[in-house]
Every structure is written in C-alpha cells, then in structure tokens.
Amino acid sequence: MKPKEIAELVYAVGGPGLSHPTDCCVYLVDAGKELVLIDAGAGPGAEAILRNVEALGFDPTGIGHLVATHCHIDHIGGISRIKEATDCMLMGHQLDRDGIELGDRRLTAADLYGIEYWPTKIDMILEGAEEKRVLGNLEFHFVATPGHTPGSIAVYLDLEEGRVLFGQDVHGPFSEDWGSDIDEWRRSMEKLLRLDADLLCEGHAGIFRGEDVRDYIESQLRRYRQL
Numbered sequence: 001m002k003p004k005e006i007a008e009l010v011y012a013v014g015g016p017g018l019s020h021p022t023d024c025c026v027y028l029v030d031a032g033k034e035l036v037l038i039d040a041g042a043g044p045g046a047e048a049i050l051r052n053v054e055a056l057g058f059d060p061t062g063i064g065h066l067v068a069t070h071c072h073i074d075h076i077g078g079i080s081r082i083k084e085a086t087d088c089m090l091m092g093h094q095l096d097r098d099g100i101e102l103g104d105r106r107l108t109a110a111d112l113y114g115i116e117y118w119p120t121k122i123d124m125i126l127e128g129a130e131e132k133r134v135l136g137n138l139e140f141h142f143v144a145t146p147g148h149t150p151g152s153i154a155v156y157l158d159l160e161e162g163r164v165l166f167g168q169d170v171h172g173p174f175s176e177d178w179g180s181d182i183d184e185w186r187r188s189m190e191k192l193l194r195l196d197a198d199l200l201c202e203g204h205a206g207i208f209r210g211e212d213v214r215d216y217i218e219s220q221l222r223r224y225r226q227l
C-alpha cells in the first residue's frame with residue numbers, strides 16, 4: 001500500500017501495510033505553515049512513516065506537532081524517533097502522562113507487543129474537556145474522550161469538505177491494566193456522536209465517511225452493551 005490522500009489536507013501515512021504491522025493508523029494533516037501528525041505508530045515503522053510523508057511530496061522536518069491520542073505503544077512507540085528527526089512538539093493529555101513520560105510498561109501495553117519504549121516528555125499538555133489550538137493555518141479541536149485509557153483524546157477539524165474526526169480508539173478494547181472505564185467510554189462515544197463528523201479516521205479500523213461514521217460508533221456501543 002502507498003500513502004494516500006483521504007480528504008483535502010488529510011493523508012494516511014502509517015499503519016499495517018503502510019509502515020509496519022504493529023503500527024496504528026497514522027494520519028498527517030497539511031496545516032499549511034506546518035504539518036501535524038496524529039500518532040506515531042509502535043516504533044519499528046517510524047522510518048517508513050517519515051518516508052511516506054516524503055513520498056507525498058512533503059518535507060518531514062515540516063512536522064511541527066505530533067499528537068499522541070493516548071499512551072498505548074502502537075500509537076506512541078515511534079515518538080522518540082520522529083521527534084529526533086523533526087524536532088516537533090509533542091501533544092498529549094495530562095491523564096496519560098505516566099504512560100508517555102515515564103513509559104510504565106503496563107500503561108503503555110508495551111509488554112503485550114514486546115516492544116521497547118523510550119519515554120518522552122510532552123511539550124504541550126492538554127487537560128480540558130475540549131481545547132482549541134491553532135496549528136499552522138488550521139484550528140484543531142482536542143476533545144477528551146476517556147474510557148479506553150483515562151487520557152484518550154479525539155481531534156477534529158472543520159475543513160471545506162466537512163468535519164474530519166480522528167478517533168483513534170473508538171473500538172476499545174478495555175483493560176484494568178490501563179485504567180479503562182467502560183461507562184466513561186460510553187459517555188465519550190456519545191460526545192463523538194454529537195460532533196456529527198463527516199469523516200472518521202480511526203486508529204485501527206480505517207476510514208468511515210458520511211452515514212458510516214455514526215453507524216460505526218453506534219455499532220461499537222452495541223458491541224460492548226453487555227459489559
């Protein structure tokens with residue numbers, strides 16, 4: 001598979017088949033004055049992610065911000081390498097700080113993957129229920145979506161063709177080891193449904209458009225109804 005444009009200004013640059021089998025889906029936003037990367041993959045695919053950015057015609061050193069949507073290794077393992085190559089600012093939520101900054105192997109689920117993680121300091125800590133930041137020429141909205149992990153965040157952007165939502169862990173799963181909370185997750189999913197996004201970029205399940213966005217989130221809520 002090759003890196004590709006998903007919507008105007010939004011690209012898929014990492015994931016199984018694109019960078020490394022252990023990687024979550026990694027997305028790139030062309031914010032004009034800078035590039036913004038959503039998640040970093042597990043680590044072994046970091047070089048491939050940077051090559052994919054280049055293959056799309058961008059200079060990887062233009063990555064100004066990297067958003068860690070939560071502290072699991074398949075999303076954060078590539079941070080240290082990408083930061084080293086690009087000098088980008090790392091963004092993440094206060095409540096997933098122990099995983100990202102201390103590298104607790106239980107919180108990051110690194111043992112599950114058998115991958116080494118290099119703890120990295122978060123440069124821009126998010127803590128509110130919803131925060132707005134202008135990165136490059138675009139306004140990014142960061143929404144706290146606790147449940148999968150306490151510090152999970154979703155990101156959305158209003159672009160010309162509609163609202164694009166990066167919901168990296170809509171599908172769960174849940175574990176006491178990471179501090180999952182299924183009731184919080186349900187409330188977070190209701191929050192995402194209210195955003196009424198036109199495009200959902202998910203962390204493992206890929207891309208959903210139009211009506212499929214709502215259908216997918218609702219199907220996950222049904223799937224975990226018994227828990």
Ligand SMILES: [Zn+2]
Pocket residue numbers: 070072148169172
């Ligand atoms: Zn996760």
Ligand SMILES: [Zn+2]
Pocket residue numbers: 024072074075203204
């Ligand atoms: Zn994941």
